[in-house]
Amino acid sequence: xxxxxxxxxxxxxxxxxxxxxxxxxxxxxxxxxxxxxxxxxxxxxxxxxxxxxxxxxxxxxxxxxxxxxxxxxxxxxxxxxxxxxxxxxxxxxxxxxxxxxxxxxxxxxxxxxxxxxxxxxxxxxxxxxxxxxxxxxxxxxxxxxxxxxxxxxxxxxxxxxxxxxxxxxxxxxxxxxxxxxxxxxxxxxxxxxxxxxxxxxxxxxxxxxxxxxxxxxxxxxxxxxxxxxxxxxxxxxxxxxxxxxxxxxxxxxxxxxxxxxxxxxxxxxxxxxxxxxxxxxxxxxxxxxxxxxxxxxxxxxxxxxxxxxxxxxxxxxxxxxxxxxxxxxxxxxxxxxxxxxxxxxxxxxxxxxxxxxxxxxxxxxxxxxxxxxxxxxxxxxxxxxxxxxxxxxxxxxxxxxxxxxxxxxxxxxxxxxxxxxxxxxxxxxxxxxxxxxxxxxxxxxxxxxxxxxxxxxxxxxxxxxx
Ligand code: FES
Ligand SMILES: [Fe+2]
Numbered sequence: 001x002x003x004x005x006x007x008x009x010x011x012x013x014x015x016x017x018x019x020x021x022x023x024x025x026x027x028x029x030x031x032x033x034x035x036x037x038x039x040x041x042x043x044x045x046x047x048x049x050x051x052x053x054x055x056x057x058x059x060x061x062x063x064x065x066x067x068x069x070x071x072x073x074x075x076x077x078x079x080x081x082x083x084x085x086x087x088x089x090x091x092x093x094x095x096x097x098x099x100x101x102x103x104x105x106x107x108x109x110x111x112x113x114x115x116x117x118x119x120x121x122x123x124x125x126x127x128x129x130x131x132x133x134x135x136x137x138x139x140x141x142x143x144x145x146x147x148x149x150x151x152x153x154x155x156x157x158x159x160x161x162x163x164x165x166x167x168x169x170x171x172x173x174x175x176x177x178x179x180x181x182x183x184x185x186x187x188x189x190x191x192x193x194x195x196x197x198x199x200x201x202x203x204x205x206x207x208x209x210x211x212x213x214x215x216x217x218x219x220x221x222x223x224x225x226x227x228x229x230x231x232x233x234x235x236x237x238x239x240x241x242x243x244x245x246x247x248x249x250x251x252x253x254x255x256x257x258x259x260x261x262x263x264x265x266x267x268x269x270x271x272x273x274x275x276x277x278x279x280x281x282x283x284x285x286x287x288x289x290x291x292x293x294x295x296x297x298x299x300x301x302x303x304x305x306x307x308x309x310x311x312x313x314x315x316x317x318x319x320x321x322x323x324x325x326x327x328x329x330x331x332x333x334x335x336x337x338x339x340x341x342x343x344x345x346x347x348x349x350x351x352x353x354x355x356x357x358x359x360x361x362x363x364x365x366x367x368x369x370x371x372x373x374x375x376x377x378x379x380x381x382x383x384x385x386x387x388x389x390x391x392x393x394x395x396x397x398x399x400x401x402x403x404x405x406x407x408x409x410x411x412x413x414x415x416x417x418x419x420x421x422x423x424x425x426x427x428x429x430x431x432x433x434x435x436x437x438x439x440x441x442x443x444x445x446x447x448x449x450x451x452x453x454x455x456x457x458x459x460x461x462x463x464x465x466x
Contacts, residue, residue, distance in 0.1 A: 010041030010442040016266030019247035019259045026333040027310050031201035033194070034259060034334055038249040042449045046437030049430040051452065052220040058369035062091045065458045068182040069346055070191050072361065073097050075209055076175050077388040078125050079105060083142055085126045088179065091364050095168050095179050096120055098128070100143045107170035107179045113163040114138045114149075124393070131165065140165050174204035174350070175388070193252040195342060195350070202335065202352035204359075207379035208388035211408045214375050215397040216365060219423035221372040222451070223430075225347060225362040227419050229451070231260045231339075232444040237418050241265045241282050244272055248446055253345065253454040256447040260339040262356075263288055263309035288312070294411040295319055313337050316355055325383035328354065343447060345454050354381065370427055371399075374420070378408075399424075 020037065023030050051057050073088035079099040086097040087110060094110035096119065110118050112133040119131050130147055132139040139147040144165035149155055169180040171188040173196065178188050189196070217224045227233065231246040246260040267282050283290075288308035289299050297315050302308065313333040320336075321328040328336065331354060340352040349360035357379045365371040375394070382388060395406050404413035430438075440449055 008041070009044060010039070010446070013443065014244040014268075014272050016245055016268030016272075017264075019245055019261055022245070022261045022264050022309070023332075023334050025307075027313075028330060028332040030332040030334040033198040033201060034332075034340065036249065037247065038251050039443065039446065040250070041442060042250070042446055042453065044440070044442055046435075046439050047449070047452055048437040049433055050436075052223050052427065053369065053430050055369055058220075058364070058367075060459050061364075061455070062367065064462045065346060065455060066090050066093060066181075068180070068185060068458060070169075070171075070178050070180045070185065070188050070344075071346070072176040072348055073107070073179045074125075074177050075388070075391055076105065076172060076177055076205075077208065078391055079177070080390075081127075083127050083129050085120060085128050086177070087120045087123050087126070089123050089363075089366075092367055093181065094118060095181070096131070096165075097170065097177050097179065098142050100141075104143075105170060105172065105177055106143060107168040107177075108144050108165035109168060109181070111166065112138060113165065125391075174199055175207065176204070191254045191344065193255045195255055195344065198342070199350070199352065202340075204350065204379060206382050207357065208382050208386075209377050209391035210380040211378040211406070212375065212392055212394040213377075213397060213403065213406055213409065214373060214394040215401070215403070215420070216399045217362075217372045217374050217420055217423050218370070218399050219372060219427040220369055221347065221362045221364045222455075223426055224372045224374060224420065224423055225343075225349070225360070226448045226451075227423065228341070228349060228360060229256075229258075229343060229447045230441075230444050231258060232441060233419075237422065238415065244268075246444065248443055250446055250450045253450065253457070255342060255344055256450055257340070257342045258447070259334070260341070261309075261334075262337040262339065263291060263312045263333075292316075309333055309337065320354055324381055325386070326381045343451070345451060351379075357381070376416070 023034060071090065073095060074086040074097055078086045079097060082099050082101060084099050088095045088097060095107050096110045097105060097107045100106045110120055112119055112135065114133060114136060117133050117135045119133055120126060128142065130139050130141055137150045141147050144167060146160055146164055149158060169183060169185055171178050173188060173192060234240045234242055242265050245266055246258050249257040265282055285308045286302055289311060292299060292312055292315055297319055299311060299315060302311060310333060313336040316336050317328040317331060335352060336354050338353055339356045342350045347362045351358045359377040359379055361375040363373045365373050403409055403416040406413060
């Protein structure tokens with residue numbers, strides 16, 4: 001253990017090589033953003049359980065968070081042609097994203113300016129040459145201006161300024177369409193902070209959706225996403241000998257990151273976590289190669305001086321390079337292999353890696369404090385010059401269903417079952433505790449604390465831009 005009496009809170013780290021050490025010994029150096037290290041101690045007070053269970057707290061989120069924060073609604077390729085729409089739901093709110101011109105994507109509240117009826121039902125993609133309300137037939141052009149009001153003679157008081165569709169802020173980044181219902185919100189760029197510079201090295205706009213899984217989860221949306229904000233759970237939840245050397249960064253009140261090395265297990269960090277109680281023996285370098293089996297790749301073994309991480313990365317460069325039609329020969333070990341996960345407040349995750357190319361979004365399930373919806377996308381790099389394919393419809397999984405039912409998730413299915421398998425127990429446990437809140441590690445769980453701190457800014461400042 002590196003902890004001692006002279007260490008200040010948040011300064012202690014797991015024993016063994018750090019992520020920076022691992023990246024420094026990789027054969028192909030990582031892009032510079034992966035060498036950045038950004039952590040400051042954020043405090044160690046418990047986080048109240050009521051934040052996950054109280055209908056009153058949830059109501060405040062519905063009032064002061066969701067209508068005022070940026071969130072991605074869909075990918076640009078969900079609305080490729082003029083008139084294509086995508087309906088997005090968050091809590092009780094709904095937004096229509098529409099491509100209203102060749103390179104114009106706009107967004108409107110999904111509600112009629114006559115008597116409030118929702119204009120488009122159901123979530124997802126559609127096509128509307130104009131919007132027509134199903135109740136009395138008011139209609140709007142796809143740019144939101146009034147097109148026709150049946151019996152107009154009775155509505156001399158109805159004007160464009162007051163009865164065009166209600167606009168929502170809409171910006172794009174990385175191939176995603178973001179919306180914000182607060183017309184006075186800060187620009188998206190303020191939220192993204194370092195992300196455009198970092199993702200210049202892993203351009204998400206040059207990826208296409210290979211798979212979209214949408215799963216119901218039996219926990220508050222924050223508890224659900226917090227299962228993915230740390231790798232501290234790896235030892236117990238995944239029974240994996242990896243995770244101790246994960247690096248955590250908090251870049252701003254909106255953006256944080258972890259980098260979790262794959263193919264590099266350290267005996268020292270294992271002892272820190274579980275000692276001899278750990279169920280899996282530490283793998284040898286030779287044994288680590290077995291990981292390639294999940295991709296159907298076999299290797300004979302290591303040559304003298306070779307490290308498993310380098311060999312695995314090299315095999316995967318050619319395997320994925322060929323499969324995707326992309327030149328991966330100069331991609332660093334880290335970008336090939338590692339779990340490089342950025343979180344964008346309040347509920348979005350973007351992965352930079354090639355073999356771990358996920359995007360997540362966690363939302364309340366309607367207006368239910370105890371349940372959430374997990375969107376999981378796999379974003380595959382596109383061959384040079386290729387257009388993104390039409391995104392697949394989401395595969396819907398209910399609470400009881402296993403991710404392993406989704407064949408395209410491959411070996412990840414069982415991992416996700418482990419990741420979200422504890423959520424019902426956690427949500428129930430929140431309500432049983434005499435101790436009023438949950439306790440967080442100073443370093444490994446700092447990203448969770450940062451989200452709560454920013455959430456508090458939204459809840460305590462219900463007017464101004466956050
Ligand atoms: S409520 Fe929409 S046209 Fe009347
Ligand atoms: Fe996990």
